[in-house]
Amino acid sequence: MFSGFHQYISQVVSFTDKEKEQLESAFSFRQVPKKFKLAEEGKVARELFFIVRGLVRLYYTKDGQEITGFIFRENLFAAGYDSFLRQASGIQTLETMEDCDLLVISYQQMQDLYATMPRMQELGRKIAEQRFINAQMILSSFVLDTPEERYRRFEAQHGDLLLRVPHHMIASFLGMTPVSMSRIRKRLAK
C-alpha cells in the first residue's frame, strides 16, 4: 500500500525508518469512486492526496464549462494546491477520473509534520521545486510551441492517457477545442 509512496519519497529525501514510520502514520488510506470530488471550487482544500491507483483531474470552471488544468497520475501528490497551500478558497476542482486508491493527509497534520520533523521541510521544499519546474515546462510549451507541437509532445509523453481519458479533457488541458484537436489528430495520422 505504501510501496510506491516510499519509493517516490526516497527519490527526494532519505528518511530514517523512524521518520518513515512517522510519515506513514500521518496519512490514511482511502478508496473513492470515479467522478468523486476531492476538492471543490469556492471551498478550502483541506487535504493533500498521494495517488496509489487511478487518475485525478484538476479543472477550472468557465462559462459553465470544465477546463482541465492538470492530470495527476499514479505515484504523484495531487491537490488543489493554490487553495491548499494558502488555506483559502480557490477556483480549482479536483475530481477522480477512475476509481482511486489514495493516501490522504490533512493540512493540519502536514503542519504538525513540518513542526515536529525537521527533514519534512526539506521534503516539502523539494517537491514544491519539482512541481514548479514541471509547471514551468508546461508553460514554456504554450509560448514556444504551436498547438500541433503541443499535442505531439503530449502524445509522446502521455500517449497512454489518450486511451484512458476523454479527449475533450485533454484538449482543454492543451489549450484548444476538441474540434481543433481532432483536426490535428487527422493531420498527424497521415
Next chain:
Amino acid sequence: MFSGFHQYISQVVSFTDKEKEQLESAFSFRQVPKKFKLAEEGKVARELFFIVRGLVRLYYTKDGQEITGFIFRENLFAAGYDSFLRQASGIQTLETMEDCDLLVISYQQMQDLYATMPRMQELGRKIAEQRFINAQMILSSFVLDTPEERYRRFEAQHGDLLLRVPHHMIASFLGMTPVSMSRIRKRLAK
C-alpha cells in the same frame, strides 16, 4: 541595500537577528549593466539573484528568436530555476533589461545554508510554493483566457511594464506575436 530583501523575507519566515545576519553574509552585492546575461542557455546556472533594482527577463531561444518566459521585477528572486535547481544545463537564458542592483548567492552557498540553518529549508519551501502557485496562475490563463483577455490581465497587473519593456517581449510572454498584440491594443483603445 538589504531593506527590500529583509522585508520580502519577513513576509515568508520570521528569522532571528542572528539568522538574518547569517543569511546576509551568504549574499554578495553586484551591479550589472543592461543586457547582461545572468544565466545562459546550454550552461549550468550557478547563481540565484535577488533583484534590488532593475528588471530581469528569462527567455528561450527558438529558431533564432527570443521568446520571453518570465519577467522578474524588483524584490523578487530570479534564476534560471530549471537549471539552477537541477544543477544541469538548461534551455533558459536570464538577461537584465535595465541596469540592475542584485544580491547574489551561489548554489553551493545555498546548500550550505540549507545544511547549517534549519529554518532555511522552510524559507526555501515557501518561496518554491509561491513560485509554483504563480506559475500555475499564469498557466491557467493560457487554458482559460483568450489572448485578448490575457493581455488585459497583464495590463491590469503589470501595466507599468508596458512603458519599461519593449512590447514584442511582452507579446511573446503572452503567447502571441507583436502584430497580434498591436491589434488587440487597437481594439481595446476604442
Next chain:
DNA sequence: TTCATTTCTTTACAATTGTTAACGCACGAC
C-alpha cells in the same frame, strides 16, 4: 548631430482556430 538600428504599427493575404450543428458510435442505466 548623423547614421544605423530597433521598435511599433499598419496592411494584405494565408493559415489556423473557434463555433455551431450534424452524424455515427459506444456505453451505461433501466
Next chain:
DNA sequence: GTCGTGCGTTAACAATTGTAAAGAAATGAA
C-alpha cells in the same frame, strides 16, 4: 434489449491569428 447520454469526428462558415513587408517614430552609437 432499448433508450438516453456522452463522445469523437466531420463539415461549413466566421473570427482570429500568423506571416511578410513596409513605413514612421524612437533609440542608441559613433
